[in-house]
Structures are given as C-alpha cells and as structure tokens.
Amino acid sequence: MTAMTQNAEARPVLELVDITKRFPGVVALNKVSFDVRPGEVHALLGENGAGKSTLMKVLAGKHRPNGGKIILEDEERVFDTPKEAKRSGIVLIHQEQSLVPEMSVAENIFLGSTPRKWGNRVDWKRLHADSTEILERLKCDFSSRDLVSSLSIAKKQMVEIARALVFTPKIVVFDEPTASLTDHEKPVLYDVIRNLQAQGVGIVYISHRMDEIFQLSQRISVLRDGEYTGTVNTAETDEESVTQMMIGRSLELDHASKPSEFGGPMLEVRGLTVKGVCSDVSFTVRKGEIVGMYGLVGAGRSEVAETIFGLRHYTAGEIRLDGQVVDFRSTHDAVTSGIALVPEDRKDQGLVLGMNCRDNMTLAGLSTVSSFGFMKSRDERAVYDRYQQAMKIKSPSWRQRVGNLSGGNQQKIVIGKWLHTHPRLLILDEPTRGIDVGSKAEIHALIKELARSGYAVLVISSEMPEVLGVSNRIIAMYDGRVTAEFDADNVGEDQLVQAITGMTGSTPQAAGAVV
Secondary structure (H helix, E strand, O other): OHHHHHHOOOOOOEEEEEEEEEEOOEEEEEEEEEEEOOOOEEEEEOOOOOOHHHHHHHHOOOOOOOEEEEEEOOEEEOOOOHHHHHHOOEEEEOOOOOOOOOOEHHHHHOOOOOOEEHHHEEOHHHHHHHHHHHHHHOOOOOOOOOEHHHOOHHHHHHHHHHHHOOOOOOEEEEEOOOOOOOOOOHHHHHHHHHHHHHOOOEEEEEOOOHHHHHHHOOEEEEEEOOEEEEEEEHHHOOHHHHHHHHHOOOOOOOOOOOOOOOOOEEEEEEEEEEOOOEEEEEEEEEOOOEEEEEOOOOOOHHHHHHHHOOOOOOOEEEEEEOOEEEOOOOHHHHHHOOEEEEOOOHHHHHOOOOOEHHHHHOHHHHHHHEEOOEEOHHHHHHHHHHHHHHOOOOOOOOOOEHHHOOHHHHHHHHHHHHHOOOOOEEEEEOOOOOOOHHHHHHHHHHHHHHHHOOOEEEEEEOOHHHHHHHOOEEEEEEOOEEEEEEEHHHOOHHHHHHHHHOOOOOOOOOOOOOO
16 A cells, blocks of 8 residues: 555556557457556456457567557657567566476576676576575575476466566566465565565556455556456455456356256265375265365375376275276276366466367367368367357457467367367366456356256366355365365355365364265
8 A cells, every 4th residue: 555655646657558469360459558657566457368468468579569659767669579678677477487497497587697707608606696595585495406397387487486586677567476376475476576566666467366456456457358448446446346347247156056966976086095196085076066176286186186087097096987996097098988187287288279279179089070080170160169159269260279369268178178078077177277257257157057967077276266156065185185075055264274274183074074
C-alpha cells in the first residue's frame, strides 16, 4: 500500500500506446494501451489467448508490433531484439522456461553477460561467487555449479527469476511466476517483488491466481480477445468484477454438479511401493467417480500416477484394473488397456509443439486414423473437428502449430488427444495449471461430465479449491505415503492441510475419514 500511495500520481516509467500485432489469420492485439508506474505492481489479466503474453513479448523485443509505440521514461523506443530491450532495463521472466539444460545454474543466470577477465576469458570465480550471492538472496537450496537438467521444474523457475536480478531493471515482467513454485518458494518470490518495488522498479504481474493478484498488485488491467477492457485499482474491486471484465459474463464456477452414482471399482491400488518414491500406497477409484489426489509438490502424487501408467516399475504391491491384476511394462500396455494420463507438464510431456493441432490430437490413437501404415487425412480431420467443437478450442484452423496456442487451448488439445483413445480410467495431473478462470471452469465441467458418462477419473492437484470442487473423495499424500482419505463434501480445509504436511497422525482409517 505504501508503494501505491507514493506512486499513484507518478509519471509512468513505461507506456504502451495503441499496440497492434497481427499474425497470419489472427489479430492478436488491437490498439492495446497499458502503463506502469515506478514501484508499482500492475497486474495484467485475461483468459488464455487474450493477448497478455503477446503484449509482453512486444515489449521485450521478441515481436515487432504492426502499430503503436513503446515509451520508456518519456522516450519512444523501438526494440528489434530481446537483447536491446534487456539492455534498456526491461526484463521478461518467461512462463515457458528458456534455460539451457546442459549448462550450469551460474552459466544460465549470466547467459549473455558472463563476467570476463584478461584475454576475454570467463572469470569463473566471479561467475560462481555472484551466482551464489543471488541464489542466497532467493533462499535457493541448490548450487550454482549444478546442471540445470538436474533441477526440478520449481527450481528451474527460481533460476529464471535469478536471471532478472543480474541486471538493474526498470521494468520486470513476471509471466505466471508461481505456476511451478512450491508453497515454501512463493513467499521468497513475493519478498523479491517487494524489494524491487522499494527500488522503484515497475512490475508487470501476469497470473491466473486471484489471491496473488489481490495480495501483490496496486492496479489491474484486463485484456479480452486481444483488446483492452479496462483498468481498476485493486483495492476498489473484487474477484467477481475482475472475472466479468475478463470473460464478459458472470462465471458460475460450479455450474455442473458432481456425479453421485458410481459403479464397481475400476482402479484398485494396494500397497504400491516404488523405491525412493512412495511406500504402501492404497486407494480405489470407482466407475463414474472423481477421486482427487492432494498434496504438496514432491509428495509422490505424480510418481504414483506414472507407475499406474507404466512409466515406473513398482517393487511391491498390486494394481487392479476393472478387477484384473495388471503389471504394465510400458505405457503402450497401459494405453491399450484403457488408461490415459494427462501429464503435469503439457509442453514437454503432452504435446509436440512444432506439429499442428490435428496431428497432436490424433497422436495417441494413430491406429484409428491410419490404414496399412498410411494416414487417412479425412479421419484425422474428423477427430480434430469433433474435439475442437466439444471442447471449444480456439485456433484459426487445424493447421495452426500447437506451440502458437494459448496455454488453455494447449491443455484442451492434450485432454482431447487422450479422450480420443476412449479410456476407462482418465488420470489428470494438474489439469488446470496456468489456465484462466474461464477455461478452468470449462475443464472442471468436462471432468464432471466424463465421470457421469462412466469414466473413472483421478485428478492430481496442488490447488485445494480444485480438489474440493470436483472430487467425490480426496486422497491426501505426504512424503510418499497416503495419510488420509476424505469425503470431499465433508472435510475442512484445516484437516486437509494437516494431512498433507505431516502434522497429523491420520491414517486412511482415522476418524472423519472414509474407506
């Protein structure tokens, strides 16, 4: 609030005026204006595909606008490359990580600005000393000498943030910065942002998490379909009003009720153990039921899903599918048996970004759209058209590269790809990560509709409102073990928090839990 009071009347350090950007077949931005004051956190919101990331890439020199102007400290500027923008004090922390996996953390932090000594040789001692100082400021628990490829997604995100601190920035753009961070790492990021504010740095904050927006920002600007909708003071608005600005309507978050009728067990996991990952995990998912698996990052949730899907081999326990014991040696075995896994990382694990929408949509079920080794284009197009219409995927055509779609539309492609295999068990790992509220509500409604049509659904999520909103039952995990099992309609948030943080001695048979 202090930064807002001090800078409410200050001249903007940055102004984007009537920015227009066109791509083949689509106008991504149409005369969008936006400004940032020194020491301000200005949130930029909109549905996936609204133009937020495109606007910031124009600012950062990644895209050349077709119209409009960029004014930095009262001077009109043109950035032909990201390097020019960075040298002028504009730093973009990407939603999609842009690190070099084969290089060390220190080399990534100072990429493009490596300290040198006599003879233009790399000053390795200074490189690692400066990197270590930045990592300590961010309270990171890994070394500057570690290879980036050895880090988790959350730790890689912290390296991205560390890169911004190398420079003396005037504007820092955070694009979904907490999408991969743990609850422990988020407060560290918030402290970094407040320190930048205190130095007079302007912050652009892009996020779909409303709690963060209202906690950090002083103003909120909204884009819809590539056009500017308006700007409001954060203290003078609420989540419902901002949501209506984003999607043009009032959002009914739970317009599809949970399924209530279940069949027999589709998935039965008994005593599942994977060395170093999980131990004695047991739970059941019935036909027509949605079971939520809730826990902190690193609790073993994704690893359990990968084991069920044949990506990992277990050392003890048993998995039954529709009453039959299964022991998949490969993911192909799991798919042919009727299991589908929508992975946590859609870009690296769920899509081929260089391929078009149609080819991605049919990738998991090629045998249904081919004959004697030849693809049948008409059948491929029919599959794409079916799921494009059913899931309201926004794309100029099936020929569009998936890498050019928004995060929400990419996620819908991944889900559609797996629905095309007609699975009996659908596992969704963080199904709405990095997705706007409108797309999130659509995916939640889809999950409930799939369950009502007979699918057994396992939803893994780090978001408490999500597991409470879509699940019939909730499995809580901590440190590779199931700590409790709850009826989602009769559990308190405090019980869930205790169960996923090891603060309770709850077991699946504990009081208040269900079996």
